[in-house]
Amino acid sequence: MLRFEGVRKTLGRVEALRGLSLHVEQGEVFGLLGPNGAGKSTTMSIACGLLAPDEGLARINGANPRDAEARRSIGLCAQDLALYGKLTARENLGFFAKAAGVPGRSIRRRVDELLDLIGLTDRAGDRVDRYSGGMKRRLNFAVALVHDPELVLLDEPTVGVDPHSRTAIFELVERVRAGGKTVVYTTHYMEEAQRLCDRVGIIDHGRLLEVGTVPELVKRRGGRTVVTIERGEGNERIETTTPIAVLAAHIHDADATGVRVDVPDLESVFLSLTGRELRDGGD
Numbered sequence: 578m579l580r581f582e583g584v585r586k587t588l589g590r591v592e593a594l595r596g597l598s599l600h601v602e603q604g605e606v607f608g609l610l611g612p613n614g615a616g617k618s619t620t621m622s623i624a625c626g627l628l629a630p631d632e633g634l635a636r637i638n639g640a641n642p643r644d645a646e647a648r649r650s651i652g653l654c655a656q657d658l659a660l661y662g663k664l665t666a667r668e669n670l671g672f673f674a675k676a677a678g679v680p681g682r683s684i685r686r687r688v689d690e691l692l693d694l695i696g697l698t699d700r701a702g703d704r705v706d707r708y709s710g711g712m713k714r715r716l717n718f719a720v721a722l723v724h725d726p727e728l729v730l731l732d733e734p735t736v737g738v739d740p741h742s743r744t745a746i747f748e749l750v751e752r753v754r755a756g757g758k759t760v761v762y763t764t765h766y767m768e769e770a771q772r773l774c775d776r777v778g779i780i781d782h783g784r785l786l787e788v789g790t791v792p793e794l795v796k797r798r799g800g801r802t803v804v805t806i807e808r809g810e811g812n813e814r815i816e817t818t819t820p821i822a823v824l825a826a827h828i829h830d831a832d833a834t835g836v837r838v839d840v841p842d843l844e845s846v847f848l849s850l851t852g853r854e855l856r857d858g859g860d
């Protein structure tokens with residue numbers, strides 16, 4: 578569905594992508610997980626044809642994403658909100674549907690469907706600059722869907738949203754997937770990648786470092802489970818592949834005041850690949 582081979586892109590004086598290769602299969606939710614400045618948005622801009630690679634190849638179903646035909650099969654939910662504040666939600670969706678080439682007679686029905694999908698039917702006539710951050714994010718998501726694209730690119734769609742809207746956005750992703758679409762989802766929250774994505778690519782400094790399902794990545798790169806036995810005089814740290822056996826061996830340990838088990842996750846995968854923590858972002 579989406580294929581990058583050795584894509585390089587310099588923006589200003591920054592080498593944003595340094596030979597990025599990526600394969601996204603039809604019908605999957607692919608997560609691009611990486612800290613600030615990793616190159617996620619640049620990847621999305623190339624995938625939807627807004628930017629061209631300096632070197633390397635980007636293809637959507639075998640076509641150049643800059644070709645008009647290919648662009649019609651892509652919907653981008655941009656990281657920076659792309660909405661008209663002075664227009665209502667209904668007017669925004671109508672405008673973007675028209676711009677995306679949705680036939681005039683279908684626009685009203687499509688807009689109604691989308692308003693229902695994002696739960697904004699009741700507020701559809703209000704100006705968008707009166708919306709909460711979460712409502713704007715949901716509308717921004719709907720804009721990506723106006724022309725019913727095959728490939729939906731979601732660039733950090735949950736930034737700055739309340740928990741209710743975050744859950745609503747997760748449900749939207751599930752609905753889009755259930756409709757047979759392909760989704761690329763960028764985030765720097767490992768919980769989102771873990772929860773939503775069939776496969777995850779770890780991106781840092783413009784390169785894809787690893788790719789796989791979350792259990793594959795954790796097995797390959799997550800390291801071992803750490804059992805910490807807490808004692809008055811100090812903690813004992815035990816790295817193990819058999820944490821239950823370690824716990825069983827300490828069951829009669831009278832000095833132990835507590836125990837902590839740290840199971841490897843995407844955070845440990847990122848740490849082992851880069852030596853840095855994902856949640857702290859940047860360099």
Ligand SMILES: Nc1ncnc2c1ncn2[C@@H]1O[C@H](COP(=O)(O)OP(=O)(O)OP(=O)(O)O)[C@@H](O)[C@H]1O
Nearest residue numbers: 588589590591593612613614615616617618619620
């Ligand atoms: N228009 C530009 N001019 C110069 N440098 C840019 C431009 N756009 C991006 N960059 C730089 O390219 C690198 C990659 O940026 P990009 O926006 O792709 O990262 P990102 O992974 O999306 O980060 P974030 O999580 O902050 O959104 C960064 O170092 C960024 O500062």
Ligand SMILES: [Mg+2]
Nearest residue numbers: 617618619656
């Ligand atoms: Mg970005």
